[in-house]
Amino acid sequence: xxxxxxxxxxxxxxxxxxxxxxxxxxxxxxxxxxxxxxxxxxxxxxxxxxxxxxxxxxxxxxxxxxxxxxxxxxxxxxxxxxxxxxxxxxxxxxxxxxxxxxxxxxxxxxxxxxxxxxxxxxxxxxxxxxxxxxxxxxxxxxxxxxxxxxxxxxxxxxxxxxxxxxxxxxxxxxxxxxxxxxxxxxxxxxxxxxxxxxxxxxxxxxxxxxxxxxxxxxxxxxxxxxxxxxxxxxxxxxxxxxxxxxxxxxxxxxxxxxxxxxxxxxxxxxxxxxxxxxxxxxxxxxxxxxxxxxxxxxxxxxxxxxxxxxxxxxxxxxxxxxxxxxxxxxxxxxxxxxxxxxxxxxxxxxxxxxxxxxxxxxxxxxxxxxxxxxxxxxxxxxxxxxxxxxxxxxxxxxxxxxxxxxxxxxxxxxxxxxxxxxxxxxxxxxxxxxxxxxxxxxxxxxxxxxxxxxxxxxxxxxxxxxxxxxxxxxxxxxxxxxxxxxxxxxxxxxxxxxxxxxxxxxxxxxxxxxxxxxxxxxxxxxxxxxxxxxxxxxxxxxxxxxxxxxxxxxxxxxxxxxxxxxxxxxxxxxxxxxxxxxxxxxxxxxxxxxxxxxxxxxxxxxxxxxxxxxxxxxxxxxxxxxxxxxxxxxxxxxxxxxxxxxxxxxxxxxxxxxxxxxxxxxxxxxxxxxxxxxxxxxxxxxxxxxxxxxxxxxxxxxxxxxxxxxxxx
Numbered sequence: 001x002x003x004x005x006x007x008x009x010x011x012x013x014x015x016x017x018x019x020x021x022x023x024x025x026x027x028x029x030x031x032x033x034x035x036x037x038x039x040x041x042x043x044x045x046x047x048x049x050x051x052x053x054x055x056x057x058x059x060x061x062x063x064x065x066x067x068x069x070x071x072x073x074x075x076x077x078x079x080x081x082x083x084x085x086x087x088x089x090x091x092x093x094x095x096x097x098x099x100x101x102x103x104x105x106x107x108x109x110x111x112x113x114x115x116x117x118x119x120x121x122x123x124x125x126x127x128x129x130x131x132x133x134x135x136x137x138x139x140x141x142x143x144x145x146x147x148x149x150x151x152x153x154x155x156x157x158x159x160x161x162x163x164x165x166x167x168x169x170x171x172x173x174x175x176x177x178x179x180x181x182x183x184x185x186x187x188x189x190x191x192x193x194x195x196x197x198x199x200x201x202x203x204x205x206x207x208x209x210x211x212x213x214x215x216x217x218x219x220x221x222x223x224x225x226x227x228x229x230x231x232x233x234x235x236x237x238x239x240x241x242x243x244x245x246x247x248x249x250x251x252x253x254x255x256x257x258x259x260x261x262x263x264x265x266x267x268x269x270x271x272x273x274x275x276x277x278x279x280x281x282x283x284x285x286x287x288x289x290x291x292x293x294x295x296x297x298x299x300x301x302x303x304x305x306x307x308x309x310x311x312x313x314x315x316x317x318x319x320x321x322x323x324x325x326x327x328x329x330x331x332x333x334x335x336x337x338x339x340x341x342x343x344x345x346x347x348x349x350x351x352x353x354x355x356x357x358x359x360x361x362x363x364x365x366x367x368x369x370x371x372x373x374x375x376x377x378x379x380x381x382x383x384x385x386x387x388x389x390x391x392x393x394x395x396x397x398x399x400x401x402x403x404x405x406x407x408x409x410x411x412x413x414x415x416x417x418x419x420x421x422x423x424x425x426x427x428x429x430x431x432x433x434x435x436x437x438x439x440x441x442x443x444x445x446x447x448x449x450x451x452x453x454x455x456x457x458x459x460x461x462x463x464x465x466x467x468x469x470x471x472x473x474x475x476x477x478x479x480x481x482x483x484x485x486x487x488x489x490x491x492x493x494x495x496x497x498x499x500x501x502x503x504x505x506x507x508x509x510x511x512x513x514x515x516x517x518x519x520x521x522x523x524x525x526x527x528x529x530x531x532x533x534x535x536x537x538x539x540x541x542x543x544x545x546x547x548x549x550x551x552x553x554x555x556x557x558x559x560x561x562x563x564x565x566x567x568x569x570x571x572x573x574x575x576x577x578x579x580x581x582x583x584x585x586x587x588x589x590x591x592x593x594x595x596x597x598x599x600x601x602x603x604x605x606x607x608x609x610x611x612x613x614x615x616x617x618x619x620x621x622x623x624x625x626x627x628x629x630x631x632x633x634x635x636x637x638x639x640x641x642x643x644x645x646x647x648x649x650x651x652x653x654x655x656x657x658x659x660x661x662x663x664x665x666x667x668x669x670x671x672x673x674x675x676x677x678x679x680x681x682x683x684x685x686x687x688x689x690x691x692x693x694x695x696x697x698x699x700x701x702x703x704x705x706x707x708x709x710x711x712x713x
Contacts, residue, residue, distance in 0.1 A: 007022065007023060007024075007025075007047065008022070009021065009022045009032050009033075009043060010022065010029075010086055010097070010099055011039045011040070012039055012095075012097055012114045012116065012123065013039045013095070013116060013118070014039070014116045014117075014118070014121060014122070014123040014279070014280075015094075015116060015117065015118030015119070015120065015121040015122075016036065016118075016121050016282070017035055017036045017037075017038060017039070017121065017279070017280040017282075018033075018038050018039025018040075018116075018123075019031065019033060019034045019035075019038045019039060019123075020032040020033040020034075020038055020039055020040075020041060021053045021099065022043055022047045022050065023047060023082075023083040024046070024047040024048040025047075025048070026082060026104075027081075027082025027083045027084075027101075027104075028048075028052065028080070028081065028082060028083075029052070029053040029054060029081070029083055029099070029101065030047050030048070030050035030051060030052055030053055031050055031051050031052070031053040031147070031148050032047075032050055034147060034148070034149065034280075035203070035220075035280055036220070036280060036282055038280075051148040051249075052146075052148070053146070053148075054067050054068065054081075054110075054112065054127075054145075054146050055067050055068075055146055055251075056068045056069065056070075056078075056079040056080065056081060057069040057070075057077060057078055057079060057141075058078050058079060058080040058081075059078060064237055064239075064251060065141065065180065065235070065237065065253070066141055067141065067143040067145070067146035067253050068081075068110065068129075068139070068141060068142060068143065069139070069140040069141040070108070070137050070138065070139055070140070071137060071138040071140065071262075072106050072108070072133060072137050073106075073133040073134045073135035073136060073137055074133075074134070076105075076106070079103055079106075079108070080103060080104045080105070081101035081102065081103055081104075081110055082101060082102060082103075082104050083099065083100070083101055084100050084101060084102045084109075085098075085099075085100040086098070086099055086100070087100070093117065093119070093298075094115060094116040094117045094118055094119075095114070095115070095116045096113070096114070096115045096116075097113070097114040097115075097116075098111055098112070098113055098114075099111070099112040099114075100112075106131065106133055107131055107132045107133055108129070108130075108131035108133060108137065109129070109130055109131065110127060110128070110129050111127065111128045111129075112125070112127050113125065113126050113127065113128065117294075117295050117298065117299060119294060119298065120279070120290075120291045120292070120293075120294035120295035120298065121279050121280075121281070121287075121291045121295075122277050122278070122279045122291050122292060122294075122295035122299075123277070123278055123279065124227075124275050124276075124277050124299070125144060125145050125275065125276050125277075125278070126144055126272065126273055126274065126275040126276065127142075127143075127144050127145075127273045128270055128271065128272050128273065129142065129265065129270070129271045129273070130265075130268070130269065130270040130271065131265065131267060132267045132268060133267055134267075135267070136264045136265060136266045136267070137264075137265050138262045138263065138264055138265075139258065139262065139263040139265060139271070140258065140262050141258050142255065142256065142258055142263065142271070142273055143235075143253040143254060143255040143273075144226075144254055144255035144256075144273045144274055144275070144276045145252075145253065145254055145255070145276050145278075146251060146252070146253045147250075147251070147252045147253075148249070148250070148251055149203055149249075149250045149252065150247040150248070150249060150250070151176060151203055151204075151238075151247055151248050151250045152204070152205055152247055152248070153241075153247075153248065154175070154205055154206045155175075155176050155201070155202050155203060155204070155205065155206070155248075155250075156173055156174065156175055156176065156201075156202045156206050156207055157173075157174055157176060157199055157200065157201045157202070157236065158171065158172065158173050158174075158199060158200035158201075158207070159172050159174065159183050159195065159196075159199050159234075160172070160195065160196035160198060160199075160543050160544075161183070161185075161194055161195030161196060162193075162194075164193050164194060165193055165510050165511060165513075165530065166511060166529060166530050166531035167193075167529075167531065168192065168193060168196070168511060168512040168513075168515070168528070168529045168531070168540060168544075169196060169512065169528075169529070169539075169540040169541075169543040169544050170539075170543075171539060171542075171543045171620035171621070173207065173621060176236060176238050176248065176250060177238065178238050178239070178240050178248075179237075179238060180235060180236070180237045180238075181235065181236045181237075181238075182233055182234075182235045182259075183195055183199065183233065183234040183235070183236075184231070184232070184233040184234075184235075184257050184259060185197065185231055185232055185233070185257065186231050186257065186259075186464075187231070187464030187465060187513075188230050188231060188464055188465030188468070188482060188485060189230075189397070189428065189461050189463065189464050189465055189489075189509060189513065189514070190461065190463075190464045190509045190510050190513030190514065191230060191231050191232060191257075191464075191513070192509075192512060192513050192514060192515050192516060193509070193510060193511065193512065193513040196515065196543075196544075197225060197226035197227075197228060197232040197234070197516050198223070198224065198225045198226075198546070198547050199223075199224050199234050200221055200222070200223055200285060200288065200546065201221070201222040201224070201252070202219065202220065202221060202222075203220055203221075203222055203280075204219065204220045205219070207219070207221075207285075207621070215284060216284050216285050216286050216614070216615035216616070216618070217283055217284045217285075217286040217287070217614065217615075217659065218283070218284045219282075219284045220280065220281065220282055221280075221281045221284055221285050221287065221288050222278065222279070222280050222281075222288075223278060223279050223281065223285075223288035223291065223292060223546065223547065224252075224254060224276060224277070224278040224279075225276070225277045225278070225292070225516070225517050225547055226254050226255065226256075226274055226275075226276050226516065226518075227274060227275040227276065227277055227300075227516055227517035227518035228255075228256055228274035228275075228486065228516060228518050229486045229489060229490060229514060229516055229518050229519035230256060230257075230482065230483070230485065230486040231256060231257035231259075231261075231482055232254075232255070232256060232257050232274070232516075233253075233254065233255065233256075233257040233258075233259070234252070234253075234254050235252070235253040235254070236250060236251075236252055237250070237251040237252075237253070238250050254276045255273055255274050255276065256273065256274050256482075256483060256486075257482075258483075260479075261468075261479045261480075261482040261483070262479050263479065263480055263483055264476060264477045264479070264480060271483075274518065275517075275518065277292070277295065277517055279291040279292065279295075285546060285615065286613070286614055286615060288546055288547075289545065289546050289547075289613050289615075290612055290613070292546065292547045292548070293548075293549040293612070293613070296517065296520075296547075296548060296549055296552075297549060297551075297610075300517050300520055300521055301520065301524070301549075301551070301552065302497065302505075302521070302522065302523065302524050303504075303524060304551075306504075306524070307551075307605055307606060307609060308504075308524060308525055308551050308552070308576045308605075308609055309339075309340030309341045309389070309456070309504070310338070310339050310340045310341070310577055310578060310579075310598065310601055310605075311339065311340065311341045311342075311343050311391065311456070311554070311556070311576075311578035311579075312330070312333075312334035312337070312339040312341070312342050312343065312578065312579045312580070312583070313343045313345055313556060313578065313579070313580040314327060314330050314342070314343070314344055314345055314580075315345040315346070315580055316558050316559065316580040316581060316582065317330060317580075317581065317582035317583065317584070317585075318330075318347075318582075319347070320346065320347035320355065320356050320357055321347075321356075322347065322371060323370075323371050323372070324371065324372050324373065324374070324378060324379065327344060327372075327379055328378075328379065328382045329584060330342065330582075330583060330584065331379065331382050331383050331386060331388070331390075332386065333583035333584060334388060334579075334583065335383070335386035335387060335388045337579070337583065337591075337594060337595065337598055338595070338598040338599075338602070339388055339579070339598075340388060340389060341388060341389045341390070341391045341455075341456045341504075342383050342388055342389070342390055342391065343391035343392070343393065343456060343458060344376075344379060344390070344391065344392050344393060345393040345458070346358070346393050346395075346460075347368075347371070348367055348368060348371065348372060348376065348392070348393075349361060349364060349365050349366060349367055349368055350364050350366075350368050350403075351364055351366050351368070351369075351404065352364070352404050353400070353402045353403050353404065354368045354370060354371075355368060358400075358424060358425055358426070358462075359400065359402060359425040360400050360402035360403060360425075361400060361402070361403055362395060362398055362399055362400040362403055362426055363398070363399035363400060363403040363404070363405030363406060363429075364403050364404045364405055365394070365396075365443050365446060365447060367450070375450055375451070376390075376392065376447070376450050376451035376454065377450060377451045377452075379451065380451035380452075380453045380454050381451075381453070383453075384453050389453075389454075389455045389456060390451065390453060390454050390455070390456070391454065391455070391456030391457060391458065391504075392447055392448075392451070392454055392456070392457055392458070393457075393458045393460060394443055394444060394447055394457060394458070394459060394460070395459075395460045395461060395462060396439075396440040396441075396443035396444060396459070396492070397428065397429055397431065397440060397461050397489065397492075398426045398427065398428060398429065398461065398462060398463060399412070399413075399426060399427050399428075399429055400425055400426050400427075401422070401425075401426075401427065402425075406427070411471060412429050412430055412433065412435070412436050412439075413427050413428070413429065413430060413467075414427070414428040414429060414430040414431075414465060414467065414468070414469070414470060414481070414485070415427070415430075415467040415469050416467050416468060416469030416478070417469065418467065420466070420467040421466045421467060423463040423464065423466055424462050424463050426462065426463055427463075428463060428465055428466075428467075430470050430471065430472065431485055431488035431489050431491075431492060432470040432472035432473065432481065432484055432485060432488050433470070433471065433472045437488060437491060437492050437495075440492045441492055441495045441496055441499070444457060444459075444496045444499075444500070445496075445499065445500075448500060448503065454503070455502060455503050455504060456503065456504045456505075456506070457500075457503055457504070457505050457506070458506045458508055458527070459493075459505055459506065459507060459508060459523070460508045460509065460510075461508070461509040461510070461513065461514065462509070462510050463510075465481075465482075465485070468481045468482060469481060470484075470485075486518075490518075490519070490522070493519070493522040493523075494522055496522070497522040497523075504524045504525075505522065505523040505524055506523065506524065506525050506526065506527060506554060507519060507520060507523040507525070507526040507527070508526065508527035510530065511527055511528070511529040511530035511531065512526065512527065512528050512529045512530075512540075512544075514526070515528070515544070515548070517547075520548075520552065524552070525551065525552040525553070525554050525576055526548075526552055526553070526554065527554050528540060528541065528544055528553045528554055528555060528575065531560065532555075532556055532557075532558040532560040532580070533560045533561035533563065534560075534561065534563050534567055534568040534570075534571035534572070535561060535563065535646050535647075535700070536561075537555060537571050537572075538571055538574075538619050538628050538644050538646060539619050539620050539628075541553055541555060541571075541574060541575055542615075542618070542619055542620060542628060542630070543620065545613060549609065549610070550574065550575050550576065550608045550609045550610075550611075550613075550632065551576060551609035551610060552576065553575035553576055554575065554576045554578060555571065555572040555573075555574065555575030555576060555577060555578065556572055556577075556578040556579055556580040557569050557572045557577075557578070557579050557580065557581060557594070557597070558580045558581065559581065563700055564675075564700050564701075565590050565593045565594075566593050566673055566674040566675035566701075566702065567644075567700045567701060567702050569593060569594065569596075569597035569674050570597075570642070570644070570673075570674055570702035570703075570704055571644065571702070572597075573597060573600055573601055573604070573608070573642075573704065574608065574630075574642050575608075576609065577597070577598075577601040577605065577608075579594065581594075593674055593675060596672070596674045596678075597674055600672065600674070600704065600706075603706060604638075604640045604706060606634065607632055607633070607634035607638050607639070607640045608632050608640055610634065610635070611632035611633045611634045611635075611639075611640070612632065612633045612660070613630060613631070613632050613633075614630060614631050614632075614633065614658075614659050614660055615629075615630045616629040616630055616631070616654070616656055616657070616658075617629040617630075617643075617654055617656070619644070619646060623650065623651055624649060624650040624651040625646075625647075625650075626645065626646050626647040626648060626649045626650060626699075627643070627644065627645055627646065627649065627654070627694075627696075628642075628643070628644045628646065629641070629642060629643040629644070629654075629656055630642055631658055631659075631660070633660050637662065637665070637708075637709040638706070638707065638708050638709070639658065639660075639661070639667075639705075639706075639707035640704070640705070640706060640707075641656070641658060641692075641704065641705040641706075641707065642702070642704060643656060643694070643695065643696060643702065643703045643704075643705075644696075644701075644702050645696035645697070645698060645699055645700070645701045645702070646699065646700070647699050648699055649697075653693070653694035653696075653697075654694055655691035655692070655693060655694065656691060656692040656693075656694060657689055657690065657691045657692075658688045658689060658692065658707070659689065661685035661686075661688055661689055661707070662685045662709065663684065663685040663686035663689060664684070664685065664686070665684065665685045665709045665710075665711060666682055666683070666684055666685075666709070666710045666711050667682065667683055667684070667685060667688060667707045667708060667709055667710065668680060668681075668682055668706075668707070668708045668710055669681045669682065669683050669688070669705060669706075669707055670705065670706040670708075671695075671703060671704070671705050672703075672704050673701065673702060673703055673704070674702070674704070682710070688707065692705075
């Protein structure tokens, strides 16, 4: 349905909140309303008095960075867009609204797309740019959205970024400072090692209370995720108060990171900018979490109703040093323990340049006959004979210079005119070349064909882009590589997913370098981080779970940190549980702990992977960060509760008040520490809401509860 341009507001109902735009007499779009009632606010004064909805470089506000900055084919630097059409398509699952604008002088169009999902309250927003000018135009800035908010002085944001590898999802609560703050990530392939493309924002005041505690289920919180598999940015531009008692002006922009990479767009070519998914919760961070989990399951995840498997990986047990006998022995142990999948990691391939370490062989995807004389098929058959599935590791986008592939196709490198730098002894293949994309798809096709029962693939990417440039692009389009490589890589991933619909895919990039809602569309789960120290993982998974459900957060038990095994298992059980230990070397006591953990996973994995998360004790904020606790609630009334003592406590023990229970129902309460303590009792929902006494007093301990309604009222 298409409507003619009008001065009537354009209203987007996102499910409990929304936004409104309105055009002034010149057709320029202004933001009329935003927030819980943003889609219903009336137009009280002329449209021109409201803030611009999507500022361009047009002379209106020369003192703030624009959301869109274009150099036109004739060299004109300004862009002035006017509303030309509004299209709305409504169906039971939501609405798709397209707001079309055109430059008043040039044949250039910018479309703003909004797709609502009322069941979750998450709004997807993206923009598309196309033109038929006399020559190419250059986009110097190309944001997806540019929200305008009035915020108090004490408004805060939460960002998630660390020092890089093994430091993903580091929680940081920061004030909104005057000026422009750019939360950006670079590197192309692994940008999320630096900074997650997600944020939380308190538009009405601070997250915490006067005692430093944070109410997880109260207050207004904006949650936002840039669904993009490359460089992204979240930019907060804050102006000081116009008057002493006035709030601050905040312009929040988000999208692909265009810093230093002007994009040359040819006539007739449509540039689709990244989707930004966001929500406005009035029930605190728990509301953001529930919204993003529902939306992710409905709109993002492959096979959202499929339970993710219990995976045993050989990496920590063998690294590159293994043979067929060693792997079959580990498969035996994995099957005996009750795993679903045995995953063979790096080191299984290489002919002329065998993969005995990470210096060679990458790109040569024929099995190493010294280690595996019969290839992968005997391993897959061994797994099937023992009642479990077989999985394999690949890194199809990369190549070692010491490889037959590089010797045959040095022109396949992603590189500029200089000698490329090595990173982890490897180079990046150029996905903008069609032959390279065909090769990368073929890596997975041939690997799976060599062992047809293989049903799980770990897809890794262990280096960033350091030498941007492509032989597939003309000399004046080289900067386009930063944007275009994402679409080219997604094309490879989409072809693999379509060609192997029954194969589960894990997304990995030096750990959590590609954890975004855009790339996740072709995968079933991701490797949250190479850092598997359970103390760190509690904090990582607490942060990550605000945007991603437990089904996709792979969490494995390892020796990292040398923590007690019961504690490490309990932490891993709060995500998609897996094991990465030398199962042939565990003691009898450790074997018993692992078996208890596997049994607990079997009883609760449907709740943990699909349930609604409610948070109680934060390990990243407040006066005492030595503890963590949360619960996950299944559709059938069952609840899994997690409590962790990470360090020596700095404050008195809290009371764990479990929310969301039926107060009149009776619950079987089964508590365990996976280390011999296993106790069952009964309690009413009202009693559990009144509180469970904190049971832990020693660091590196955990307590897990299973709550099962016995007479749901």
